[in-house]
Amino acid sequence: AGAELREGAEVRDHRVLADRVRVALAGGAAAEARVLVAADGLGSPTRRRAGLERPVRAPERFGVRRHAEVPDAGDAVEVHFGDGVEAYVTPVGPRQVGVAFLFERGAARSFEALLGRFPALAARLDGAAFATPARGAGPLARAARARVADRLVLLGDAAGYLDAVTGEGLSLAFGCAIDLAALLPGALARGATAHDLAAYETAWRRRYGPYARWTRLVLALSRRPGLRRRLIALAAMAPRPFERAVAAAVG
Template sequence: MTTLAASSEADDILSASRSGRGRIVAGVPADVEVIVVGGGPGGSATAALLAEMGHEVLILDKARFPRHKACSEYINPGGVAVLERLGAMAEIDALGPHRMAAMRVFAPGGRSFLADYDGVEAGRTALGLSRYRLDHLLLRRAAAAGATVVEGAHVRGLLIEGGVVRGVEVTIDGTRQTIRARLVVGADGRHSVVTRALGIDASPSVLEQTGLVAHYRGVTGLDRFGEMHVGRGGYGGLAPLEDGLTNVAFVSPARRVAARDGGTLAYFEAGIASLPRMAGRLAGATMEGTVRGIGPMAHRATRVAGDGYLLVGDAASFLDPFTGEGIYAALRAAELAAPVASAALRRGEVTVRSLVPYGAARRRVFTAKGAVCWIVQGFIHQPPLMDYVTRRLDERAALGRQLASVLGNIGPAAPALSPLFLARLLRP
């Protein structure tokens, strides 16, 4: 049976009651099989999969949904494929996401190349959909699958006994309490309480970037494409969303944001103005809401699983939003984690040994793409090199399609790391 914590959102209540599978509960269980900390895409997808496998799952999130979140709000073609496998696409399509057949990438000197997903495989597209709607939908789906959802639940730390994670310490409605679990899933983002409590943060200091995002209405010239604009002091992104909105992002070194003279809005607008083609797209457009920020963004945990816990989404690893795989990686990690966790729970052995297959699966799926992302970071932080590579990709269509396949998580990333590919890309 689904149990859904009391929420101010009427449609949460309606979706639970209409399904016939849920009920509103005032209390919170003191002992459950699985706790998922964080109700974003990775947490909700993991919870839904485990609930569908017959496990008792409790999702705790300090926010109340729907809520806005600083994010590029871009789901690459690989992420769309995961949502299709999860059976969520019909509901997502009903929200009116903007489909993008390609991303156009502009180098500092003005040259561009088209990462054409539809050209790699006919019909493949990325989606632009606000986290306000995406996260709320995925959380409702987790509840419909049987998970208990408690919003406004601020996890403060972990219950650790004999080196094994046994639950969480959480504040709900001003009351601090302990909830025990056989497995705790950390899905609480880059600034994860779970990873901090375990002492396994290892965020790289070489790429401390801060991202600022806002929604604009009236952005012109995008239609079937999104855009990335690389400058000499940062880069910007444009992702069309539902209802005629566009996600506008500017990413720059965290030290520059910290040392700014004026406010966040002034810094954001100056950053956009430093990218003339991007600024041109915004001529006549109006901002809706406020500028939201997050940083430093790069994060990595030294371990993704251990005795009594595992990590998914940004809590496990995140580099930079330029390559647009954050939501994909969170959803794909849920697919990898759920069967391993379920098998461990059924054996009654939720240990580092029983969760080893999850780490192995992550290495198989994510390592090569991660290496490509680091190479891309090298390009965008060296403007002359970015200009050179962009021109090569524009002139050599086969290379452009191969890189589009990798960036969109359509095909394997390993071929883009081969000496042959790099030689063809870099030779004059």
């Protein structure tokens, strides 16, 4: 569609002008456009600069992952619950799994220590070669006062995020990007003010609402081991309602 891609460009600043937005890049270069769509992640510097940051009062949770080579990755996602930490094993290729931990502050200091909290999983991965270093993110819960301002849109985690406990984040971001692509030509034609972009805020809420409700529910369950065990046993006995709940949560 004629877009110019600039890989590795670091945005240092942005200024909203009457008819465009100017972005200052590291190294002194600049770029201009009619609208700035900021998809700069959980800690979104753009969200902060635009004064859209909203403090979150929730226990701080973090995530870290590596990829391990295994003889057979299988086709199932595994979720292991521990006290203040969960482990996720996800097949990403015939012989590679992603191993991710989501945990509360203070649960452990390293990937190895987190793995040590799940002895059965640690035994299975004993001696496995890791294809990637441990990389993490957090705190996961972030909020914005609004998703739009004059000539500015927040997308993906920058728009607000709760937790990765449901394995959600990417489709939320892509779904919102599709919504934005549909409504942006009209909003640009009207002037791309916060008012003109309001339909994006509505579209974001429509997608974020169900994600947030399910995520809060699963987080609450993860903190109640007794109830969680009973529900998992029920789901094992009646997989259909469980499958329907998963479909409702993440599509």
